Amino acid sequence: xxxxxxxxxxxxxxxxxxxxxxxxxxxxxxxxxxxxxxxxxxxxxxxxxxxxxxxxxxxxxxxxxxxxxxxxxxxxxxxxxxxxxxxxxxxxxxxxxxxxxxxxxxxxxxxxxxxxxxxxxxxxxxxxxxxxxxxxxxxxxxxxxxxxxxxxxxxxxxxxxxxxxxxxxxx
Numbered sequence: 200x201x202x203x204x205x206x207x208x209x210x211x212x213x214x215x216x217x218x219x220x221x222x223x224x225x226x227x228x229x230x231x232x233x234x235x236x237x238x239x240x241x242x243x244x245x246x247x248x249x250x251x252x253x254x255x256x257x258x259x260x261x262x263x264x265x266x267x268x269x270x271x272x273x274x275x276x277x278x279x280x281x282x283x284x285x286x287x288x289x290x291x292x293x294x295x296x297x298x299x300x301x302x303x304x305x306x307x308x309x310x311x312x313x314x315x316x317x318x319x320x321x322x323x324x325x326x327x328x329x330x331x332x333x334x335x336x337x338x339x340x341x342x343x344x345x346x347x348x349x350x351x352x353x354x355x356x357x358x359x360x361x362x363x364x365x366x367x368x369x370x
Contacts, residue, residue: 207252207254209254212235212237212245213245213249214358215234215235216231216235216242216245216246216249217249217254217255217358218358219231219234219235220246220255220258221355221356221358222355224258224259224260225258228242228243228246231246261354264317268319269317269318269319270318270319270320271317271318271319271320271321271323271324271345271346272315272316272317272345272346272349273314273315273316273317273318273324273343273344273345273346274313274314274315274316274343274344274345274346275313275314275315275316275332275341275342275343275344276309276310276312276313276341276342276343276344277290277310277311277312277313277314277332277335277338277340277341278309278310278311278338278339278340278341278342279311279337279338279339280337280339281337282311284337286336286337287305287311287337289336289337290312290335290336290337290338291303291305293335293336294312294314294335297331299316299317299318299327299331300314300315300316301314301315301316301317302314302315303315310342321345324343324345328341328343
């Protein structure tokens with residue numbers, strides 16, 4: 200998957216750069232450099248190193264799903280009847296191409312997979328379950344929980360808390 204944080208060697212400036220980019224992915228290199236009290240070339244080099252190391256995987260805009268007409272956010276637990284065949288691999292391949300599935304996790308516990316799914320409304324979600332989810336390879340049961348109200352949604356990692364103890368670069 201990638202190198203461990205300790206092997207990458209993030210210092211305080213790297214962490215600050217990541218926090219800035221995580222907050223505003225459109226920030227120009229000039230503004231990043233100014234905020235970090237660096238000149239532009241070293242700032243650009245740090246950014247490119249973090250991208251090359253896979254710490255920064257990409258940049259995207261955060262869209263408001265409800266304003267775009269996605270009124271339903273569902274958390275879906277899927278269970279498989281048989282784990283010994285190639286159904287899990289087929290399922291994982293198939294789910295990669297379903298745009299309504301925002302995330303898919305292979306989990307421990309009662310379910311085998313946990314999905315986050317969006318739909319325009321309850322009727323559209325019902326069709327999605329019967330026409331898409333029920334037809335996925337290996338799926339034996341589906342349990343849905345619908346979000347009544349989103350209290351917090353973020354993709355931002357708690358950088359300072361997770362990385363404070365990992366400030367030393369490797370030898």
